[in-house]
Amino acid sequence: MLTNPLHPETVNKRIDEPVEDARILTAPLTRRGFITKGIAVVGIGSALPAAFVRSAFAEGVPTGTATKRRVLVVLQLGGANDGLNTVAPYTEGAYYDARPRLALKAENLLKLNDRLGLAPELASIKAMYDRGQVAIVQGVGYPQPNRSHFRSMEIWHTASLREDEETGWLGRLLDATHYEQQTVWRAANVGVEIPESLRTAEGHGSSLGGSTFVPSITSVGSYALQMDSAARNQATRRTTDWVRLYAEQAALGGALAFVSKAGSEAYASTVQLRGATSTYQPRATYPNNAFATALKTSAQLITSNLGTGICYVTTGGFDTHSGQAGTQPTLLRAVSDSVAAFYADLAARGIDSEVTTMMWTEFGRRVRENGSAGTDHGTATPLFLFGGAVKGGLYGETPSLRNLDENGDLKFNTDFRSVYSTLLERWFKTDPKDVLGASYRDLGFLA
Numbered sequence: 001m002l003t004n005p006l007h008p009e010t011v012n013k014r015i016d017e018p019v020e021d022a023r024i025l026t027a028p029l030t031r032r033g034f035i036t037k038g039i040a041v042v043g044i045g046s047a048l049p050a051a052f053v054r055s056a057f058a059e060g061v062p063t064g065t066a067t068k069r070r071v072l073v074v075l076q077l078g079g080a081n082d083g084l085n086t087v088a089p090y091t092e093g094a095y096y097d098a099r100p101r102l103a104l105k106a107e108n109l110l111k112l113n114d115r116l117g118l119a120p121e122l123a124s125i126k127a128m129y130d131r132g133q134v135a136i137v138q139g140v141g142y143p144q145p146n147r148s149h150f151r152s153m154e155i156w157h158t159a160s161l162r163e164d165e166e167t168g169w170l171g172r173l174l175d176a177t178h179y180e181q182q183t184v185w186r187a188a189n190v191g192v193e194i195p196e197s198l199r200t201a202e203g204h205g206s207s208l209g210g211s212t213f214v215p216s217i218t219s220v221g222s223y224a225l226q227m228d229s230a231a232r233n234q235a236t237r238r239t240t241d242w243v244r245l246y247a248e249q250a251a252l253g254g255a256l257a258f259v260s261k262a263g264s265e266a267y268a269s270t271v272q273l274r275g276a277t278s279t280y281q282p283r284a285t286y287p288n289n290a291f292a293t294a295l296k297t298s299a300q301l302i303t304s305n306l307g308t309g310i311c312y313v314t315t316g317g318f319d320t321h322s323g324q325a326g327t328q329p330t331l332l333r334a335v336s337d338s339v340a341a342f343y344a345d346l347a348a349r350g351i352d353s354e355v356t357t358m359m360w361t362e363f364g365r366r367v368r369e370n371g372s373a374g375t376d377h378g379t380a381t382p383l384f385l386f387g388g389a390v391k392g393g394l395y396g397e398t399p400s401l402r403n404l405d406e407n408g409d410l411k412f413n414t415d416f417r418s419v420y421s422t423l424l425e426r427w428f429k430t431d432p433k434d435v436l437g438a439s440y441r442d443l444g445f446l447a
Helices: 031-041 050-056 095-096 120-130 149-158 170-174 229-253 255-277 289-303 324-348 416-426 432-436
Strands: 071-077 086-089 115-120 134-141 187-190 308-314 355-360 382-386 393-395
Touching: 050 432, 071 289, 071 324, 086 095, 115 120, 120 134, 120 324, 134 416, 170 308, 187 289, 187 324, 289 308, 289 324, 324 355, 355 416, 382 416, 416 432
Parallel strands: 071 308, 071 355, 134 393, 187 308
Antiparallel strands: 086 115, 134 382, 355 382
8 A cells, every 4th residue: 555656856866877775776675675665655645533543653643842952964965076166276276287177267266265265156155154154174085085986975874984884874873862852753864765874773682772763755745655546535444454454563573563663653754744844834935946845845844843853865966077067066056055045944943053964975076177078086075064053164174286195186184974973972962982983083163
């Protein structure tokens, strides 16, 4: 009775760039696979009476909280955004020598200081920067950089250089703090497929305390328990039977108990969603693009009473091997205007200081432009953080264009796990060792 909803527009996704989790689709169906491929399609078709829901789900329907909290929004720029044409070193002759066609003209840049400037399409982000709401961490990367989209994203998602790491850094955070917030909406992916960052531990024997359910939603309206269109008049009875069946299976143990728990949590999340977000009205004008729509959906979740603490949004198209000057500016403008609208919406509600946003990409681009008026896969790149609680400014050392690595790429000077560690310790008040397995430098971009 559960079917896939119609796939909406993929957020700025180019059909010729790699799909991050394509390998999962052909893998055997495991416990995690059931959640990432099955539960993401569940949603609210018809809400059952509250009394029945409370009896079917032993813990009832959590109401969450609307009190002051700390929310993290993660924005992933898939495809590897060109950092040098995002934060440009406009006084560096080597920049213009390496990019005779692609280098941004100094007079067009939005100056951050006497050496660096933002791409002109980032005007909305520059306005936030001037208000002290943007921190830019320079030269972010990791040791022995990998230029494969899949592998580099895997490293960022898992926060580990080991290839056998099965959980994501945010998934481990959720599992480590599993009992601090009893709601299935404490984290959500706003998109089609759960990212590796949100993968939680398998099995109740995990030292982290078991797996955490993470809903995936493309929009509030599409998150629905789908019914056979020929049996619309039987929707209530069929939904009741479905939920009762899943509740009864919980007593059977084994795989059936897992399926029951996953299905029950999925349906519980649909019951919560409709009522909690029904009164949301945006208090800012969002651009007309898919990325902005995803951020507006994130605002719906954050401003509801669902207790959402993490929202994940992915956009793509940044793999600019050719024709970069005609592609990247459009993408950057969409990102900039969408992020600004999102924070204007939050600020109008007085909660912009409760939401910190981290925007990352899997690696930067090569210093030298290629023969196709584009740039190939590189290494170090800037990372952005937004929010009212952010201590704005530039962090980290600007990578040198005259002291490159053996491949002619930028040398990183800030390990991305230092960004994660700072967020974990300062924002979530969690020991980074519990999630990352080690301590990393505190970058100080949060009060």
